[in-house]
Amino acid sequence: MADILLEGRDLVKHYPVTKGLLQRIVGWVRAVDGVSFTIERGKTMSLVGESGAGKTTTARAVLLQETLTSGSIIFEGTDITKWSMAQLKTGYRPRVQAVQQNPWSSMNPRMRIRDVIAEPLVVNTKQTKQQNRERVLELLDQVGIARENINRYPHEFSGGQRQRIAVARALALKPSLVVLDEPVSALDVSIRAQIMNLLKDLQVKHNLSYLVIAHNLATVRYMSHAVAIMYLGQIVEYGETEELFKNPLHPYTKALISASMLTLPEDEDQELKQIILTGEMPSPLNPPLGCRFHTRCSEAGNTCAEEVPELHTVGTQHWVKCHHYD
């Protein structure tokens, strides 16, 4: 039986669109529209999608930076959406930390890195300065930053080093889950591997769970145990990584894989043909009726435009939301 650390159940987040002096609500941006997933202890779950898919909003909801319109977040068996602010502050926040995308803006430029990394400790614990300092040195060792740099400012480090410092800060409170929003996309190509390897090593060492937001499928395949593909606020395919990549089911997944695959000119006739989608993702203000992807799907049928598909299980650890698998 899998050890589930966090479960998102039917998460919904709608933003109101107001107009006019009296701020009348004229519409809703359905950023996240019924998203469910599970994150196992010590494993990585990735949310993949393009801009507007709702993956960042989902991540922010897990980090309590967005109030959900409806749905629950079940953490270690308890529904934390019912918790009070005080309970969240002591029981949830320290256990769920984050590493952000942009290493150049995720740190206060006026704080030395020893204070940057110690901040979670200062805010959440009553440890002494000495205890904090020791923990900071320990964390610097773990992420591969030389101890003597402890008094430097963020701008004195390179992008890759700053991301390591961000990881150190995320680990300060010994969290169970770290949410990583595009952790390597702002870094140089040769530095990405360093950071990804570091994250994997730390995961094994501390039995950490990761929720990774990414748009790069290759990164996702390297880092994750489970993948959820999002489109226009919903999860359209979900499953164990290798299973999903070897056997993609949803037409959108196939298009994404085709777009991300390293195909050389002479490889044109590989199984996964060049699938080029037409048009762009519709606005979440007005999602298409029926299957949301049907407007761009080359395999769309009549039911696709009328009925919303259900989530079906296909094989072990593989779910898809598409009428072709009814």
Added chain:
Amino acid sequence: MAAIRDFTIDNKSLRKKSRPVILQPNFIIPVVILTLLVICAIFAPLLAPYNPTVNSLKDRLLPPFFAHGGSTAHFLGTDGFGRDILSRVIYGARISLSVSMLVILITASIGTIVGIFSGYIGGRWDSFLMRVTDVSLAFPAILIALLMAVILGPSFWTVVIAISLLGWAPYARLIRGETLRLRQADFVTQARIIGTSPLRIMGVHIFPNVVNPLIVLATMQVGLVILTEAALSYLGAGIPPPTASWGQMVSDGRNVIDTAWWISFFPGIAIGLVVLSGNFLGDWIRDKLDPRLRQL
């Protein structure tokens, strides 16, 4: 430009070989003048050759040493009461410095607190505080100051209160703008994720990052405050005689400007130099601090 962006990352590791700070004219000249101001203010009794408030009617209206009829006994001449202009200019520095320091301290503090609070908390508080700020900015400062002086009677503290009453508003506006920008910054979001309280975010994360524009504004305000104090004194609502205040001195000399021009001239020059110095120094500081700000 992408090309230049690539290079800022490398240049950080280079030691700066640009002209040392001491030799940059935009820095050194204002600093010298303002240092002179401070020295005059602190060491006035030692520097001034005469007592600034004692009358000596036999020495009335003597011109400066370089003009016909003047002598080195009174370098810059005397005024209608026989008081030495040079001594009064030196002592006047005390008034200008103390008023401007106090006013800037008070206005910057109030303005920064209002600005950060308003910008970070937002909502109804923001609306309310900004309306108060707008009202303060809309009122002509001199008229309000005059009103205060009339109500409270002219004195040192009246001048300080009068200028401070509306003087905090520009700070509030500026700092609120900066706070709004910083509120969106990733590191502030990160602080919220960690569970940092709004108060701590405002103090530890927002405030240190608004210090730069704050310093620039404060330096530029030095001139404005001194001018306002001088205007108040000129209009008779400032620090009462016989205390030497530059504005008062300019006012004293206005009726005899064609014959005893030196009575208004030298304090006027003093005001001009200090105001210009404040502005130039503020400009220099802003230029120096700006590139680093861009890292955000």
Added chain:
Amino acid sequence: MSELLLKVEDLQTAFFTRQGVIKAVDGVSFHVRDGETVGIVGESGCGKTVTGLSILRLLPEPAGRIIGGKIIFQGVNLVELSKNHMRAYRGKMISMILQDPMTSLNPVFPIGDQIAESVRLHQGLPDDMIQPEVISALRLLKIPAPEMRLNDYPFQLSGGMRQRVVGAIAMSCHPRLLIADEPTTALDATIQAQYIALFKDIQQKTNVGIIFITHDFGVVAKMCHRVCVMYAGKIVETAPTSVIFKAPRHPYTVALINSVPRLDRKDERLYSIEGQPPSMANLPPGCRFCPRCSAAQDICRKQQPPEVKISDDHSVSCWRIS
């Protein structure tokens, strides 16, 4: 073999800053033929963008200057042209697309006007003939219903559409060479795929030569016929695309390709290159990749390696190959 369109020989570009002279491009040579896409791949700071700007002589003056080498375009050395003469080439014979479509387009003018401006400047057509050119440029970039789009403002369009408008401005005067600097980096994967397919189509139709500057190997594989790999201001390897991926010879190319996660196989452990790219103001005396190279030899530390031709279309600058 198609006509030689551009030949860059030993290009050297430097920036004169308060901190000293920085040679962003130090002896770069490559060529582009009609209808061919040459990729320039490298990480930030390697000089690929500066190379692109140098060809169009768009360097920020007075700090940036070409200090050596030749840029021969259709037989004319662009380095020697006067400013006015160069302006005749820019936009008309050689065009450029930049990374961020939001800042490439002027937010206060409709897109029709922005394309028209380019047409008016370079083609000297009478007013009534400009609009058909604008519409045909939009059609070339497969923008649906172009006649209706002329009065749209940039903010009304999506990122992918904006990048197409930028492409339309670039192609509106039928240039012979297009320099594209990371045009797909800001786009989503599926939009990127559309864009690449579109440009391959345009290249087929117009036989335009393309220099594609990027750090993304996936895009390189799909778009480019040949690739130049740059590191710290120099080209370390030049080869046809498939050779770069299947049989790279320079240690940097090998390491870079192995450090990029692949979708077509499960990587157990990615290779990660130690250290950071060097500071351009503080370059090592010998081979610039030497401090990070796992196969460094003594000579690598002392002298820069010469360019060696392994075959007709494959050259490498590495002591291990000579």
